[in-house]
Amino acid sequence: MEQTNLSMRIARAPEGLPRREDFVLVEEPMPVPGEGEVLFRAIYMSLDPSMRRKLPGPEGAPVPLGGTQSVGDLMIAGVPPPARGYMGGFVGQVVESRHSGFAQGDLVQGGCWWQHYQAVPGDCLVKLPLETKASEALGLLGQHGFVAWCGMRNIGKAKPGETVVVSAAGGAIGMIAGQLAKADGARVIGIASGENSRFVVEELGFDACIDRHAEDVAQRLDRLCPDGIDVYFDNVGGDVMLAAYDRMADFGRIVVCGMASEYNAPELPFGASLRPVLRKRLRIEGFVVYDHYEDQFEQFQQELRALSASGRMKYRIEVIDGFENAPDALARLLEGRNKGKMIVQLGPDPTG
Numbered sequence: 609m610e611q612t613n614l615s616m617r618i619a620r621a622p623e624g625l626p627r628r629e630d631f632v633l634v635e636e637p638m639p640v641p642g643e644g645e646v647l648f649r650a651i652y653m654s655l656d657p658s659m660r661r662k663l664p665g666p667e668g669a670p671v672p673l674g675g676t677q678s679v680g681d682l683m684i685a686g687v688p689p690p691a692r693g694y695m696g697g698f699v700g701q702v703v704e705s706r707h708s709g710f711a712q713g714d715l716v717q718g719g720c721w722w723q724h725y726q727a728v729p730g731d732c733l734v735k736l737p738l739e740t741k742a743s744e745a746l747g748l749l750g751q752h753g754f755v756a757w758c759g760m761r762n763i764g765k766a767k768p769g770e771t772v773v774v775s776a777a778g779g780a781i782g783m784i785a786g787q788l789a790k791a792d793g794a795r796v797i798g799i800a801s802g803e804n805s806r807f808v809v810e811e812l813g814f815d816a817c818i819d820r821h822a823e824d825v826a827q828r829l830d831r832l833c834p835d836g837i838d839v840y841f842d843n844v845g846g847d848v849m850l851a852a853y854d855r856m857a858d859f860g861r862i863v864v865c866g867m868a869s870e871y872n873a874p875e876l877p878f879g880a881s882l883r884p885v886l887r888k889r890l891r892i893e894g895f896v897v898y899d900h901y902e903d904q905f906e907q908f909q910q911e912l913r914a915l916s917a918s919g920r921m922k923y924r925i926e927v928i929d930g931f932e933n934a935p936d937a938l939a940r941l942l943e944g945r946n947k948g949k950m951i952v953q954l955g956p957d958p959t960g
């Protein structure tokens with residue numbers, strides 16, 4: 609085992625897209641687990657668009673360019689303890705345990721600091737079953753799958769024959785949200801960019817996908833959804849959300865999952881009029897997955913495992929090698945140049 613702990617700290621407030629120079633890699637002392645804690649070595653780390661929103665802004669920067677973190681802080685992935693393990697940003701292998709529920713060599717999920725080694729209360733870790741592929745725990749069967757499932761099952765509730773539109777359709781959450789709606793018998797239209805637009809139609813079976821860079825999203829929605837949109841699963845906010853909002857069918861549901869278009873923007877966009885909400889009896893509901901869905905986690909995993917085994921749920925992961933490449937990868941993710949769920953590999957994966 610190494611004597612020091614490679615860690616990534618924030619070196620300065622990024623201007624626009626985050627760059628490599630905004631971060632610094634440092635060797636720090638190896639954490640020592642206290643009573644009830646577990647020391648694990650990271651295998652994979654999740655990269656998420658909302659990391660941008662947490663970064664510090666330049667002095668006096670307007671919201672949303674001023675996040676919750678400061679220069680000098682350790683970067684954060686996932687939700688810090690005491691959040692449950694599946695909300696953590698890492699999959700790792702136990703090196704030393706001072707918690708009766710874990711032993712050396714166990715595969716675990718949890719933790720939140722951009723570090724190779726973390727000591728975390730065992731109660732805030734999940735032990736992954738032996739058959740789990742480490743990379744799946746951060747995507748299909750972990751937080752991102754659960755977000756898509758919660759949004760679709762609790763709010764979207766697509767019915768056979770309905771028209772469902774999903775933005776960031778080729779992304780970590782959008783891929784699953786769209787395929788869940790397909791499995792429910794809905795007609796599913798994606799909105800994505802570049803290669804992701806081809807991917808969701810040809811590989812995932814979406815009925816169509818609008819390339820937001822190459823096409824006029826509003827005009828294409830008019831053509832593809834002549835009777836309006838029954839469910840819009842919103843991962844991005846901004847202009848794409850407004851185009852979908854204007855085309856909702858009566859009794860439509862908008863699942864407000866995320867605002868990826870705003871995390872790197874210098875100011876918040878103008879809001880839309882709420883008049884259509886009343887006129888069309890729309891339901892618009894935001895949700896944050898760690899609020900009140902924990903008791904549905906098993907049901908979610910069962911359904912996704914079954915869909916995956918039957919070939920009706922596909923998922924792609926882009927693996928980035930090492931912390932030093934994570935900032936550039938985060939910038940690519942924010943620009944929509946990711947190929948599926950992005951994870952960073954920090955150590956050897958015993959699950960292959």
Ligand SMILES: NC(=O)c1ccc[n+]([C@@H]2O[C@H](COP(=O)([O-])OP(=O)(O)OC[C@H]3O[C@@H](n4cnc5c(N)ncnc54)[C@H](OP(=O)(O)O)[C@@H]3O)[C@@H](O)[C@H]2O)c1
Binds near residue numbers: 656779780867897946
């Ligand atoms: N509610 C919750 O509990 C919860 C939990 C976790 C994450 N989230 C949110 O869920 C959303 C999706 O997360 P994810 O991890 O699956 O990310 P992702 O979809 O893999 O990546 C974000 C995608 O957003 C799209 N995008 C970026 N800038 C855009 C812009 N200006 N206009 C339109 N689209 C843009 C890009 O896709 P294209 O270029 O292909 O369009 C990009 O690939 C995020 O907003 C995230 O913050 C919510």
